[in-house]
Amino acid sequence: MFQPEKEALPIPDLRAQQLRSLQEMVARQAAHVPFYQRQFAAAGLSPDDLRTLVDLRAFPFTRKTDLRDNYPLGLSAVPRHELRRIHASSGTTGKPTVVAYDRNDLDVFSEVVARSLYAGGARPGMTFHNAYGYGLFTGGLGTHGGAERLGLTTVPVSGGGTEKQVQLIQDLEPEVIAVTPSYALVLAEALERAGMGPGDISLRYAVLGAEPWSHKTRLEIEARLGVVATNIYGLSEIIGPGVSNEDAGEQSGSYLWEDHFYPEIVDAETGEVLPDGEWGVLVLSSMTRTAMPVLRYWTGDITRLMPEGGHTGRTMRRMDTIRGRSDDLIILRGVNVYPTQLEAVLLSLGQASPHYHIVLTRTGLMDELTFQVETGSESPALRREIEKQVKAQVGVTVRCELCVPGSLARSEGGKLRRVTDLRGER
Numbered sequence: 405m406f407q408p409e410k411e412a413l414p415i416p417d418l419r420a421q422q423l424r425s426l427q428e429m430v431a432r433q434a435a436h437v438p439f440y441q442r443q444f445a446a447a448g449l450s451p452d453d454l455r456t457l458v459d460l461r462a463f464p465f466t467r468k469t470d471l472r473d474n475y476p477l478g479l480s481a482v483p484r485h486e487l488r489r490i491h492a493s494s495g496t497t498g499k500p501t502v503v504a505y506d507r508n509d510l511d512v513f514s515e516v517v518a519r520s521l522y523a524g525g526a527r528p529g530m531t532f533h534n535a536y537g538y539g540l541f542t543g544g545l546g547t548h549g550g551a552e553r554l555g556l557t558t559v560p561v562s563g564g565g566t567e568k569q570v571q572l573i574q575d576l577e578p579e580v581i582a583v584t585p586s587y588a589l590v591l592a593e594a595l596e597r598a599g600m601g602p603g604d605i606s607l608r609y610a611v612l613g614a615e616p617w618s619h620k621t622r623l624e625i626e627a628r629l630g631v632v633a634t635n636i637y638g639l640s641e642i643i644g645p646g647v648s649n650e651d652a653g654e655q656s657g658s659y660l661w662e663d664h665f666y667p668e669i670v671d672a673e674t675g676e677v678l679p680d681g682e683w684g685v686l687v688l689s690s691m692t693r694t695a696m697p698v699l700r701y702w703t704g705d706i707t708r709l710m711p712e713g714g715h716t717g718r719t720m721r722r723m724d725t726i727r728g729r730s731d732d733l734i735i736l737r738g739v740n741v742y743p744t745q746l747e748a749v750l751l752s753l754g755q756a757s758p759h760y761h762i763v764l765t766r767t768g769l770m771d772e773l774t775f776q777v778e779t780g781s782e783s784p785a786l787r788r789e790i791e792k793q794v795k796a797q798v799g800v801t802v803r804c805e806l807c808v809p810g811s812l813a814r815s816e817g818g819k820l821r822r823v824t825d826l827r828g829e830r
């Protein structure tokens with residue numbers, strides 16, 4: 405269900421529609437959400453001040469702390485009885501962030517996920533193995549609603565239970581799988597153990613997201629599962645999965661569904677809006693949401709909007725892969741390092757599997773990064789080569805530790821934590 409009247413709208417029409425949707429959202433917030441009433445008053449703004457898309461820049465950001473401070477449902481813009489679903493995103497500390505949906509929002513959710521899965525190669529009538537976790541996490545149920553909307557035979561497997569997953573893939577022969585990239589590798593290993601190579605597996609498309617992953621990991625998953633893999637991006641505060649997705653025939657940047665989510669890229673330090681093409685923090689406004697519309701949400705995700713159009717006929721902009729999170733950044737002896745950069749080094753060496761973990765420690769005033777890598781070898785030469793390449797490609801000195809296959813933590817169906825920070829407060 406490619407909808408040209410939406411996805412290929414001429415750009416001036418799309419911009420006009422976005423301005424209308426933003427104006428309506430800000431008016432709803434000013435009328436119904438005390439938090440936004442206070443925010444607008446503090447900035448000396450009223451909804452009438454939003455006359456052009458550029459005017460949006462004067463409006464304040466919404467941050468994760470604002471959702472926490474208004475826990476659980478303080479940012480809701482509709483009466484409680486109109487809510488149809490509540491999800492929550494696990495915080496690293498303290499209370500989770502709670503997000504709420506009314507009927508309209510669930511409709512928007514399934515529309516953008518259906519579009520995403522279609523872009524990822526899924527077609528009505530295909531069987532769909534959904535290995536995103538069901539529950540408070542938006543991945544499982546969110547993807548489920550869109551898959552049914554698209555007309556897929558949906559198998560709600562959820563995360564974990566690897567042997568059961570392998571059995572269901574063998575028996576139900578799904579063409580499409582949705583799963584985190586780290587768990588896709590676990591499934592590939594388990595399928596290989598069950599004697600199944602890419603030629604024996606029915607899967608053709610994998611829609612992967614919820615955590616950062618590199619191009620090399622894409623190639624590895626594609627080769628081992630025999631699929632075309634696309635990137636799906638999203639976050640609970642905006643809706644869940646389905647903010648953007650790559651096209652399976654193009655695999656170059658994820659089309660951001662700009663008729664529902666208005667994107668800006670801003671400087672991480674100053675908050676100033678940057679032109680398309682520049683890297684910065686992605687800020688999103690959930691224009692068409694009614695239960696909990698969020699204005700200029702600071703996602704913390706570092707990416708860029710691609711300045712050039714894609715080749716699929718869609719006019720909406722594409723976003724690049726997430727380079728890291730502004731708050732996930734490791735600063736090691738003054739050098740900025742994203743875990744995905746270390747992963748890319750590892751994979752550029754070819755012989756290593758992409759299972760790795762990063763441990764940060766401190767000896768005296770010196771920060772140390774231990775790069776634990778799973779390989780089939782204990783060769784000191786390989787260890788030294790990895791250290792040398794990290795220094796050359798990323799610019800930091802790290803200590804590499806080779807670990808035996810299977811010894812590092814695997815995804816248990818959800819997101820995998822790649823970094824253990826033992827440095828404490830300075």
Ligand code: DLL
Pocket residue numbers: 493494536542543612613614615616617635636637638639640641644645646703705726729
């Ligand atoms: O992870 C929603 C989701 C589910 C997306 C399934 C895709 C597939 P949260 O738990 O709120 O929601 O986490 C959102 O995860 O701000 C990013 O930092 C990260 N993230 C999500 N998708 C990607 C991706 C879901 N494709 C946070 N690449 C976001 C990199 C991603 N990071």
